[in-house]
Amino acid sequence: MRVFVTGANGSIGSVVVPELIAAGHEVLGLARSDAAAAVISAAGGTPLRGDLTNLDSLRTGVARTEGVINLAFGNDWSNLGPCIEAETRALQTLAAALAGSGKPFVHAGLTPMMPGHISTEQDPDTTDGPVGGRGVNSQMVLALADQGVRSSVVRLPRSVHQRASQYGLCSVLIAAAQKTGVSAYVGDGTQRWPAVNRLDAAKLFPIALEDAAPGTVLHAVADEGDTMRSLAEAVGGVLAVPVESASPDSFGPIGHLFALDMPSSSALTRKQFGWEPIHPSLMEDLAAGDYPALG
Numbered sequence: 251m252r253v254f255v256t257g258a259n260g261s262i263g264s265v266v267v268p269e270l271i272a273a274g275h276e277v278l279g280l281a282r283s284d285a286a287a288a289v290i291s292a293a294g295g296t297p298l299r300g301d302l303t304n305l306d307s308l309r310t311g312v313a314r315t316e317g318v319i320n321l322a323f324g325n326d327w328s329n330l331g332p333c334i335e336a337e338t339r340a341l342q343t344l345a346a347a348l349a350g351s352g353k354p355f356v357h358a359g360l361t362p363m364m365p366g367h368i369s370t371e372q373d374p375d376t377t378d379g380p381v382g383g384r385g386v387n388s389q390m391v392l393a394l395a396d397q398g399v400r401s402s403v404v405r406l407p408r409s410v411h412q413r414a415s416q417y418g419l420c421s422v423l424i425a426a427a428q429k430t431g432v433s434a435y436v437g438d439g440t441q442r443w444p445a446v447n448r449l450d451a452a453k454l455f456p457i458a459l460e461d462a463a464p465g466t467v468l469h470a471v472a473d474e475g476d477t478m479r480s481l482a483e484a485v486g487g488v489l490a491v492p493v494e495s496a497s498p499d500s501f502g503p504i505g506h507l508f509a510l511d512m513p514s515s516s517a518l519t520r521k522q523f524g525w526e527p528i529h530p531s532l533m534e535d536l537a538a539g540d541y542p543a544l545g
Contacts, residue, residue: 252276253459254311256302256340257322259289261416262358262406265452266321267293273456278315280307280322302340312347317354317459320344320391323384328503334383341387350398356458359388359403361444361469361514368474369514371405371467380504395464402462404454405469407444407514408507411532414540419443419508420532421542422501423485428544433486434496436508439479444514445532446472457523468519472527475513484536 253270257263258279267277267290277295280302281287287297298314300307302322312318320341324333341357348355362369362376362385375385394401409418417424420443427433451470458468479493486493498505519525530538 251317251459252278252315253317253319254278254280254298254315255295255319255321256280256308256311257320258295259286260321262410262448262451263321264289264293265448266319266455267295269452269456270459271295273460275456275459278311280311302336305339305343308340308343309347312344318344318348319356319455319459321358323358330380330504334381334387337387338383341390345390345394345397345399348394348399352398352400354400354402354459354462355391355394356455356462357388357391357401357403359391359405360384361405361407361471361512363510363512365511369512371469371518380507392465392467400462400464402458402464402466402468404451404458405467405514406451407446407471408512409443409445409532410448410451411445411535412448413530413535413538414542416448417532417535418445420481420485420536422504423482424541425544426501427485427489427491428541431491432496433482433489433491433493434500435478435482435493436496436498436501436505439477439482439495441478441509441511442475442513443478443481444471444473444475444512446470447527447529447531447535449529450527454519454523454525457525461523468523469514469516470519471514471516473531473533474515476533478508480533481536484533488537488539488541
């Protein structure tokens with residue numbers, strides 16, 4: 251299958267593209283720069299110049315392929331509103347181009363936040379709060395199942411990680427500890443964060459592309475929930491700094507998210523699709539150190 255992938259050179263896309271090619275697919279990857287195009291070509295894909303704001307490039311990508319995987323997102327934690335708005339416009343464009351085609355469309359969403367409850371694939375998307383718009387966008391994708399599209403959503407936890415490169419929300423903890431000399435957690439630190447190694451997450455997207463029925467939700471969750479305090483202790487141990495409670499405001503615009511309990515399960519995904527994470531856990535990657543230097 252020839253697959254159009256947005257975010258093909260990004261943190262998730264750069265590991266999804268090799269998985270797709272290893273599975274026998276061809277990749278047409280959206281590239282916003284020459285550097286991005288070079289990364290996609292080096293991975294074995296074909297670059298298509300454009301980005302989420304170039305809606306014509308999205309229409310072209312759909313027209314030239316038999317399936318779509320949307321991985322692109324701005325990920326600017328301090329400016330989430332415009333990032334979500336851009337994702338919404340892009341998804342509306344992709345939806346219009348895909349309607350009635352019968353093509354598979356896989357979208358990267360977020361695990362829902364169900365305080366006091368371990369969220370599952372059967373729970374609804376979170377549609378309120380600062381990231382609620384992303385939940386609304388995931389619902390838009392799933393609704394395409396009624397419009398002749400084999401749509402599915404792979405929900406990712408807030409901490410998608412790999413040693414020495416990325417740690418999801420924990421990147422904020424690491425940067426704050428490097429800057430202030432204190433590894434902080436919010437409240438009593440018992441709130442839980444789910445996580446997945448990006449190498450494990452990457453394997454789920456070809457599975458969804460090939461096998462997911464219209465309207466399917468999959469969870470790319472390896473660790474159901476480490477407490478924020480345990481994560482802060484791991485960071486503090488590596489950086490040799492004290493571990494203390496702090497107010498949500500100390501973490502900036504998204505700090506209040508850190509006070510929420512957001513554990514999640516992938517039991518249904520594992521049972522239905524045989525997906526099993528095998529790479530190091532978030533705690534293992536944190537304990538190993540090799541954190542990126544504070545920019």
